[in-house]
Amino acid sequence: MPWWTAAGEQAGADEMNPPNVPARGGPGLPQIRRLVTEIPGPRSRALAARRAGAVARGVGETLPVYVHAAGGGVVVDVDGNSLIDFGSGIAVVSVGNAADGVVAAVREQVGRFTHTCFMITPYEGYVAVCEALNRLTPGDHDKRSALFNSGAEAVENAVKIARSATGRAAIVVFEHAYHGRTNLTLAMTAKSAPYKAGFGPFAPEVYRVPLAYPYRWPTGREHCGEQAAARVIELVRDEIGAGEVAALVIEPIQGEGGFIVPGRGFLPRLAEFCADAGILFVADEIQTGFARTGTMFACEDEGVVPDLITTAKGIAGGMPLAAVTGRAEIMDAPQVGGLGGTYGGNPAACAAALAAIGFIESADLAARARRIGELALPRLRALAARYDVIGDVRGRGAMLALELVRGGGDTRPDRELTGAVAAACHRRGLIVLTAGTWGNVLRLLPPLVMDPALLLAGLDVLDEAFAEVTAAR
Structure with a gap:
């Protein structure tokens, strides 16, 4: 039996389910691509019509197929189409959709209680998740954690904690960064449309500096890390004022910004500078965390130990949970009652997190992420x-990307081509996502439990999509 297959047999569909659609999801779903209708099919189109009359226009979508079941590395829609999932719900379901252990843990917890609010009458699950985060995150120093609902909440609370601990106000962020959709995190996010346009004014005291972007660094890749770090340090010292800065917040590998892996040496040099200047180094590991890049956290690749680390997405197998973890003296700086939220650390989400983290460790999903990279990168x-329209191939582990350009020596971004390739993948039953400041990056985020044969089948589809789109140019 393959390692991704659950014990036992899949339950059959009953009369309440659409034809050819499994009755439930989970890793027992057949791990195949199967198209029985066009994409999207008639049932999905009917639901899209209902959506148009019920859901606010500002809520976007990537692929209008309506999901009925998912598991392992596939998503099955209401028409019975089985699509290969290279999106993982934006790096959320790393352990797979409806993973057996996560489902069992959530069922057991909701059978006991669904909510009390940890700030009113606490419970063990919250404490246990914090203990796990304190153990797993980089560094052997004394740590504390606090739990929230979303990545944006985690980042915003990391800023609050940093300001409280340092007595300073300024926050340094980076070009191409994405940190969330609240007012403060939109100020920290670089990309205007669609995230920021029309929603200002934004929170003050946020300063943006260059990122070590190897593909587009003016003097080339070789010295990108050291040159970019020197430029950032110069700007912080001379223009912002190092003594005014509470925290430098950075994604060790950028997510929505285009899966940009900073040049080697960039992160360690900035961490060193921050330590010398009394600035807190905050790693936003919301998309990179929990084995996605081949280590439990991406900053471990260069031995960086952040003062604070924000996590979400892959933490709880699809349940909404986020966290800030950091040095005990920093985390304990805010006054009692200064941190929290009604739903933060929901008991069902905590149960899911403990099950997901346990599986990530016991199954060594970091090694499986590395194997995904070993299989996929040569193909890419x-x-x-x-x-030649693929200007750059980059990423680490199971966080991979292609940056598309005009080709023929012209490295200007090609958003239209990127959209066309993504659409061709979608028609063929492969879920891929786009990203990047210019919308010209295809990002691949397969579940870490994806069967290697299914991964290779998805890469075959990607190859077909490029052949179709480039032939039509």
Whole structure:
């Protein structure tokens, strides 16, 4: 039995389910791509019509297929189409959708109680998740954690904690960064449309500095990390004022910004500078955390130990949970009652997190992420060798990307081509996402439990999509 297959047999569909649609999800779903209708099919189109009359227009969508079941590395829609999932709900379901242990833990917890509010009458699950985070995050110093609902909440609370601990106000962020959709995190986010346009004014005292972006660094890749770090330090010292800065907040590998892996040496040099200047180094590991990049946290790749680390997405197998973890003296700086929220650390989400973290460790999903990279990167590089519109192949572990450009020596971003390739993948039953400041990056985020044969089948579809789109140019 393959390692991704659950014990036992899949339950059959009953008369309440659409034809050819499994009765339930989970890792027992057949791990195949199967198209029985066009994409989207008639049932999905009917639901899309209902959506148009009920859901606010500002809530976007990538692929209008309506999901009925999911598990392992596939998503099954209401028409019975089985799609290969290279999105993982934006890096959330790393352990797979409806993972057996997560489902069992949530069922057991909701059978006992669904909510009390940890700030009113606490419960063990919250404490246990904090203990796990304190143990797993980089560094052997004394740590504390606090739990929230979303990545944006975690980032916003990390800023609150940093300001409380340092007595300073300024926050340094980076070009191409994405940190969330609240007012403060939108100020920290770089990209205007669609995230920021029309929603200002934004929170003050947020300063943006260059990122070590190897593909687009003016003097080339070789010295990108050291040169970019020197430029950031110069700006913080001379223009912002190092003594005014509470925290420097950075994604060790950028997410929505285009899966940009900073040049080597960039992160360690900035961490060193922050320590010398009394600035807190905050790693936003919301998309990179929990084995996604081949280590439990991406900042471990260069031995960086952050003062604070924010987590969410892959923490709880699809349940809404986020956290800030950091040095005990920093985390304990805010006054009692200064941190919290009605739903933060919901007991069902905590149960899911403990099950997901346990599986990530016991199944060594970090090694499986590395294996995904070992299988996928040669295929992606071969694709780039055939199509000069692929300007860059990058990423680490199971967080991979292609940056698309005009080609023929022209490295200007090509948003239209990127959208066309993504659409061709979608028609063929492969879920891929786009990203990047210019919308010209295809990002691949397969579940860490994806069967290798299914991964390779998805890469075959990607190859077909490039062949179709480039032939039509």
